Amino acid sequence: MANRKRNTNSKNRSNRSESSQVPSESSTLLELPVPPLQWSAPARTIATVLILTYLFVVVMGPLANPIASRYFSGPIAKQLAPLHRILFLGHGYRFFGPDPGPTHRLVFRGVRKDGSKFEGFFPDRKNQKPRLLYHRWFMLSETLFVEHASQADANFLRNRKIAYENQLARLTSANQTHQLRQLKLDRQLELRYHQRASERVNRLANSVANVLLDRYEATSIKLFSQERSIPFPEEVLDGLKLNSTQLLLPLNKIGELDANGYRAANRDDPQNPEGSNR
Amino acid sequence: MKTDLEDTVIQSGPLTAFIHSWSRDWNQFWFRPEAPNTLGAMRIFVGLIVLYTHFTWGLELSTFLGADGLLPLEYRSLLFESPFAWSHFDWFSNNQLLMAVHILGLLMIAMFTLGIWTNWTSVFTALLIISYANRGTGALFGLDQVSSFLCIYLAIGNCGGAYSIDQWIAKRRGAGQGRSCTRNRIAIRLIQIHMCAVYLFAAIGKLQGTTWLNGEAVWGTLASYEYQSIDMSWIANHMWLVAILTLGTLAWELAYPALIWLKLTRPIMLLFSIPIHLGIGACMGMLSFGLVMLVGNLAFVDPSWLNKLLPSSAELELLSEDMR
Structure with a gap:
């Protein structure tokens, strides 16, 4: 009834004031009239199932990203991944968490x-410019850093191989077939x-190098990731500027592109990090 | 006076009474028809932000999203290992065609913002934003995540039912104003719950660090040159203020998912969201992100407040009458 009152000819100002005086529902802030339910009970039941399923899909995203339980959220999120991809859900929403860290820029020399x-x-x-475009480039340089840093170096891989071989020998001698299968x-x-x-x-680095090669009409180009530390407040009070080169760490080579194609930097090369960064 | 149903429920015992009461509250929470005003206002704000976001993509469209651009298609495939991370850009390798499609997309978003054929343009805008986001993997941030889910929910509700050209035309034809409907309510509730999830997990993420607990995290964000858009280094002299801002932000994010639902604390939570998001926007160069988070918070604003701020449907109708 109240709903109808709201929807009828609202040219009449007195009607509007009448509507706004209908008592509000105590459990919410809404002070609008409470209209009757429009959907039938079966429709509401179906909608309830859909809503709960959808909310489960939404919550499983941040529950599995960036850290997932191997026994719960991880396997479920894997099953839900198609829905997360289709609807662009599944994000972690850990804005500036766990700590605001140093930033990274991409340096190129060609x-x-x-x-x-x-x-x-x-x-x-x-x-x-504008700032949003700058931010896209910024996010790209951060992605390149994260991807580059997530690679394992030769030493780490060697140690992992030794650990695997030790475990394999131990489980083989103990005849633990189930654990052996899991280990493999x-x-x-x-x-x-x-x-x-x-x-x-x-x-990713190959594509970035290609774009820069075209833009600068270059024959060769090298890509480096460079970290900028966050200064201590005391340093800033002593006059250190936020854009000071003192805050820049040595360059970390990602790879290079020339007529022979793209070559990733050898992460175990003692020459990398290379050159002066400042 | 008790109704027959209430009598039956009371006679059936406390469990049945509890179930009945819970069911009634659930129905009121999700399915009570709601006016389209809040969604209409959100459509305009989200539309403007998304229009700007996509206009900005267009400034370096082929550089970022072109087939030979910075973000190769293979990168997304390797990252997600899923054919479901779809994008309409995957079908175009010609940069001129890409630009033509982009301009059509901008027109679609502009129509959505103005509220033209909103039932259709809202769906296409949501799809468009997801498509851009999937294609732009590697250069995205919170703005893309939040604006995409807001657009999905706006497409679920009748966001063209208020403050739209659709509505203006309907009134001129004598069809009456945008009616309260259940899908508006569902859309608003989904926005509210999703916003709570965002703040909850943002807070959980912060609790895993040390600087959010020792009160220095805000210094880390303000002293980051790449983020900085306003020089706030003077705050090094006032680290007590940094501590208050840090712990205040953490407390607010932690409390938001609970206190935003209470009548008493909701205005306080909403009030704090303004300086927090505008502060992030202004000091850290992410104004569009700050604004889109504020727009998400609009879902919690009492529609009667919105009606005071914006002209109500009835007032617009009166204006329309006067113009006629």
Whole structure:
């Protein structure tokens, strides 16, 4: 009834004031009239099931990202991944958590077709405007850093291999067939994970290098990730500027592109990090 | 005076009474028809933000989203290992065609913002935003996550039922104003719950660190040169203020999912959301993100407040009458 009152000809101002005086529902802030339910009980039941299912899908995203339980949220989120991808859900929402960390920029050094050298970096607040566009470049440099850093170095892989072989020998001698099968499966997944991590950063860095090569009409280009530390408050009070080069850490080479194609940097090369960064 | 149903429930015992009461509250929570005013206002704000976001993509469209751009299709495939991370950009390799499709997309978002054929444009806008986000994997941030789910929920509700050209045309034809309906209520509730999930997990993430607990995290965000858009380094002289801002933000995010539902504390939670999000927006160069979070908070604003701020449907109708 109240609903109808609200929906009828509202040219009549007195009608409007009447509607607004209908007592509000105590459990909410709404002071609008309480209209009757429009959906039938079966419709509401179906909607309830759909809503609860959807909310489960929504919550499983941050429950499984960035950290997932191996026995609960991980396997469920894997099953829900198609829905997360289709609807662009499944994010962790850990904004500035667990701690606001240092930032990373991508530095590039190249040689133009005429032989001259050039150097640049992104994000570059002077040349990348408006701010949202700058932020896209910034997120790209952060992604490149994260992907590059997530690769395992040779030493780590060697240690993992030794640990695996030790476990394998131990379980084989104890004739633990079930654990052996699980161990081999885990090892396969681990190797696949490292392989795909390398593929990801190489694909991304290759594309970035290609775009920069075209933009600067260059014949070769090298990509580096560079971390900028967050200064201590005392340092700032002593006059250190936030854009000071003192806060920049040495360059960490990601890879290079030239006429022979893209080559990822050797992470175990003692020459990497290379060069002066400042 | 008790109704027959209430009599039956009382006679059936406390469990049945509890179930009945719970069921009634559930129905009121999710299925009570709601006016489209809140969704209409949110449509305009989200539409403007999304329009700006996508206009900005367009400034370097082929550089970022082109087939030979910064973000290769293989990267997304390797990251997600899923064919479901779809994007309409996957079908276009020609940069001119890409730009043409992009301009059509901007027109679609503009129509959504203005409320033209909103039942259709809201769905297409939601799909468009998801598509851009999937294609832009590697250069995304919170803005894309929040604006995409807001658009999905706006498409579920009748967001063109108020403050829209659709509504204006309908009134001129004598069809009456946008009616209260159940899907508006569901859309609003989904936005509210999703916003709570965002704040809850943002707070949980912060609790895993040390600087949010020792009161120094805000310094870490303000002293980051890449994020900085306003020089706040003077705050190094007032670390007590940094501690208050840090712990205050953490407390607010932790409390939000609970206190936003209470009549007494809701205005306080909403009030605090303004300086927090505008502060992030202004000091850390993420104004669009700050604004879209504020728009998400609009779902909790009492519709009667919105009616005071914005002209109500009835007032718009009167204005329309006067113009005629």
